[in-house]
Amino acid sequence: MNSSKTPSSSPEASSPESSENGVEGGRRRATINDIARLAGVSKKTVSRVINQSPFVRDETRERIEAVIAEWGYAPDPQARGLAFRRSFLIGMIYDNPNPQYVVNMQLGLLDGMRGSGFELVVHPCNRASPTFLQDVRSFVERQKLFGVVLPPSVSEDERVAKLLNEIGCSYIRIASVELDKPEHMIVGHDRMGAAAAAQHIVGLGHKRIAFISGPESFRSSHERRGGFEDGLAESGLKLTENDIVQGAYTFESGVACGDVLLARTPRPTAIFCGNDEMAAGVLQSARKAGLSVPQDVSVVGFDDFQIAQAVWPPLTTVHTPTREIGKMAAEKLIGVERREPRDMTKTEPSLVVRESSGPVPV
Amino acid sequence: MNSSKTPSSSPEASSPESSENGVEGGRRRATINDIARLAGVSKKTVSRVINQSPFVRDETRERIEAVIAEWGYAPDPQARGLAFRRSFLIGMIYDNPNPQYVVNMQLGLLDGMRGSGFELVVHPCNRASPTFLQDVRSFVERQKLFGVVLPPSVSEDERVAKLLNEIGCSYIRIASVELDKPEHMIVGHDRMGAAAAAQHIVGLGHKRIAFISGPESFRSSHERRGGFEDGLAESGLKLTENDIVQGAYTFESGVACGDVLLARTPRPTAIFCGNDEMAAGVLQSARKAGLSVPQDVSVVGFDDFQIAQAVWPPLTTVHTPTREIGKMAAEKLIGVERREPRDMTKTEPSLVVRESSGPVPV
């Protein structure tokens, strides 16, 4: 059994390399003791400077900071974490299947953590696993995580939030609705984006409009549908039961739903899809049916991931600022004070008009 | 200046939450001292069990393991790392711009690390930055990384390998050619995949064949080109200077190169592209020129990322087992002994024939 729960390369077991590791290029890294000695103070005072304590005379602080800078000293996060009983690691726990989303979210979190000394540990998971909660718990507890960021759909799992509260781990939930206290939330405002899509479609003169929804289990499915209906309502339009088809946020489900909708008589002249993947699927379906987009039918997506520009015609879609949202989440988690007030418009979705939408056919 | 190099939420500065953190749900986690006491041995002996030392009597070991299991004890990686002078974190340092690649690589690394107690810290970087090497160095040294995995193109940077050797950090380079000692390499065999693509194209009867290359700075560009030429050579065909156009592995460069190639007289009847992105671009270009794929021109890609199936027609391409390669890299780094011998065919690229390639037009 090599599935032991501890790293297996131990010193006593067998480590051929360990002997040569002592002889590294360059001199030993400075420690807090070195800095204290060099600055002629106790290590506690150096510690105060590191931790930005106000109880240090300016003169002393400057002297210490000079020594720190001269030696390029950086405190050991491991030792600091051991004493703090809390590491300087941020966990991202997620099950979102879209690579573009995942990568943009990671980049955003890293943006928000830059220069802070924190590092990002990634932790994909499976919410359906019987050991899911136990996995999350042991991940958080073993690493003594400073905090975790939860994108959808993990963010929508109340069991996870409850667990995190119980074990006293800071967390930020990213979701399309306010699911928790404000200090734990970054909200995406999917409704606004979907409403903008509705207005765009209505503005083009469409009346026979269909909606392909994401899966029931995602809050964003409901928000995007709700926002779309809000937008239509402004022009006095509304979706009937029949106008809504249930997809699964996948390309294949988009093809299937497209097949259903495009076979109808009368055919819808515009289809709003819960995400780009499904919109790309509808494009595929239209091609099979010999229909032109947007001449015969307009198609609008949501997310503005790369696929939106790679398909033909390029998709009109709702851009979501995933990376910016990630940045905000990280900043909130680690408690960064911002110079400028937050510009809320930067995290709002916005409509991007491309070539997959056009006037209603005559 | 909040750009201090240490986490800013310090106890002395201002931490409103810190007081309530002491009162967490449930009892304190067990430590090595608890286990030692409960098992009636010294902590050193518990340590020996944790580290799989052979110098423990079987009876003693079993008793200790029983206590460990009963209490669900897991050693604190932070304390262990402090004593070891080495953390149990694996870094992935990368600059590959493709989200699908990045996510699959991460998943593969995680596959290889599962159950080992290691965690994955992600570290995107910019090789062109003047502080690049310094950034890598301080990341590795500060976190006392157990080791790092370098996908292309970071893996191709000799300065990074040199640095890592100097500071004594284990590393695995993932590349399309053997750039280093075998213990530091996982090789992708891009040549084989490109040769298979050539054979497929030749088999379809094509003679006027063009190649869109990736950027000079990526080794894979050269390997894919070389492999393609090898494959053609088997049938006595060869590429002239004129048949090769230089792209940049991006969708846009694919469009541009497609525009150039498809405007020629006589037009090539088949185009092999260095990756899927560029192949998707060529599809776009063909559409603009009013050409049908594969009736007028066959297009073949490389990678088999999602885009290959989302475009129309779906791309014939070379599938690369990114995730499997990541798994091997992680296993090699942490020194996992494998039950079965490695199945090399699992890391070889393989041709996937879809609808973007067909017989040469008559």
Add this chain to the structure above:
DNA sequence: CTGAAAGCGCTTACAG
């Protein structure tokens, strides 16, 4: 095969 002492590099009370 097993253990007591010292140490990894920090921070926490507690003094002054």
Add this chain to the structure above:
DNA sequence: CTGAAAGCGCTTACAG
């Protein structure tokens, strides 16, 4: 405003 002592949870020599 500053410091000496003890401790965070492990592992390393060194003994036996």
